[in-house]
Amino acid sequence: MLDYFPRIYDKLLKNQLEATGAVLVQGAKWCGKTTTCEQIAKSTVYMADPESREQNLILADAQPSMLLKGETPRLIDEWQTAPKLWDAVRFEVDKRDQFGQFILTGSSVPPNNASMLHTGTGRISRLRMRPMSLYESKDSSGRVSLRNLFAGEELPVAKAGATIEKLAFLLCRGGWPKAIGQPERMALRQARNYVDAVADSDISRVDDTQRDPQLARRLLRSYARMESSQTPTSQIADDLRGNGTAPNDKTVQSYITALQRIFVIEDMPAWNPNLRSKTAIRTTETRHFVDPSIAAAAMGVGPQGAIKDLRTFGLWFESLCVRDLRIYADALDGEVFHFRDKSGLECDAVLHLRDGRYGLIEIKLGGDKLVDEGAKNLLTLSEKLDTTKMQKPSFLMVLTGTGQLSYTRPDGVMVAPIITLKD
Missing domain, CATH: 3.40.50.300 (P-loop containing nucleotide triphosphate hydrolases)
Structure with a gap:
């Protein structure tokens, strides 16, 4: 055992x-x-x-x-x-x-x-309760504490140095307790078995409604392609219609609802802050599985296959970070939201505590160019917030995958690899 x-x-x-x-x-x-x-x-x-x-x-x-x-x-x-x-x-x-x-x-x-x-x-x-975070599975050093950052402490310099290959394995393995500490072949099998059980049985047993296992698998694959996006249900239905029997929007929604009822899907709600301008805020939820390994398993992709499509890999990595942030938010008595306004300005994750404190987080797989882009978005959003009606953000952070160190930029934006993070 x-x-x-x-x-x-x-x-x-x-x-x-x-x-x-x-x-x-x-x-x-x-x-x-x-x-x-x-x-x-x-x-x-x-x-x-x-x-x-x-x-x-x-x-x-x-x-x-x-x-x-x-x-x-x-x-x-x-x-x-x-x-x-x-x-x-x-x-x-x-x-x-x-x-x-x-x-x-x-x-x-x-x-x-x-x-x-x-x-x-x-x-x-x-x-x-959610699957295990990287800190719980001992894949994160925990040198960067979100609790300490909310308390006003400086970001410590922490070594990381995760490779793309390591991140791909962690993503495809997921946070399933039975996968932690197992040999790679056995660890990766857990998420595949989970997807099989969901499609063949659980999605029908949740409300005693017989559902088509093949349509369930196609829906899971479609959702995997839409991971970390604000794709409407109608577009998911269109994607399914392009890959076989054509279910209507109502049928697709019933399958999504069933997956939500068994906690496979956990979409992320939109954040609605006070802004200085009257820019309209988008309220569409962001699509997420409760664990990123579900997306990889649904697509039939292992670590090496995930690396071959870095765009999709980046979206799945975002989902991995969201999973961990949600777990850490639970420990801090908070929630995680997504922000996007009419102009296209986005923030991948807003960790908002019940006492009103919040941190703005952009998620980037790695690379100086992407970190710069994330920092720019965070600074732009922070300037739009009406701090006469709400607190200033406790911190601005770019959460990365392959960064070598955690550090604070001259503009005040923190950069921290996910494998250094804890609650």
Whole structure:
């Protein structure tokens, strides 16, 4: 058995349990939800265990309180297979009137919410878990702390020196816990197996609607080509119509919704700051998988194949950085957004904290020319912000892939390789 790698979500889960009666941990299959929760839980019921599944489902329907008995916090793994457990947990939390009673894990949204009478507000908090960041998988040195940058500290000079080949492997391997520390051939197989499971089974099981596995695979490939873009659903439908049977826009949207419900797709919302000018801000979300390895696996591409198309590789690298930034943002009590205005000015990632602080980040694979371009965009955007109505950015950063060092430019823009970053 592989050693457990400490996760950023370990602390987040503990913090949630200290303040609520139950915590729902949601996220894609294989991202490590159950293993992480097992580190904290004192007792567990596995709803998907073949040996006890039928009995558990009967109890969940007839006497759910029986499944809730055990030392706390009690883990109920894959609770969504028996949606009645939701109200049972909510009621038990009310009755006990104590924090830290239950942990629920789920790799999909329940297919039918009709049996759930209460939202769980005030009793059940939610934690979204993602695959591992490079810092969690020990592929980042963690010398550059976003927390410290938000606190006003200077950017440390940290050595990096990742090659394109190394980045390609990290991208295609992804952050799947079962892939970390494995030989390359075995590590790369995890994302391919994941895509197979999604297309052949999971996309239909999420809401008990039979979907065409081949159309699901074509949609995943199309989404991989649109990664890190603001492509509308209609264009994805057009792309599919050019590659076989012609699904309509409604069908395509239903497949996308199903992928969102099993946490395969996690598009990035637009940032809406106060600007000095009246320039219109685009509100279209940016297309992203929850892990960049899904894009590579959907396209049937390994590390060497990814390198052959550097434009697409650059978009997938952006998705890798977004994955890590989202995980670090969770640790900092923040969110990650994308900015684009009518003039075409963009910012790949805005890490915005709940207390109003934010950092502007451009993502570039590498090279002085691209770093200069990213820095120019950041400075232009920062000058457009109306700082009489909102704070100044805590930092401007170009996040790179192949840079040798982290450093601060004379114009104040920070440059940091992704393999030096942590929360």
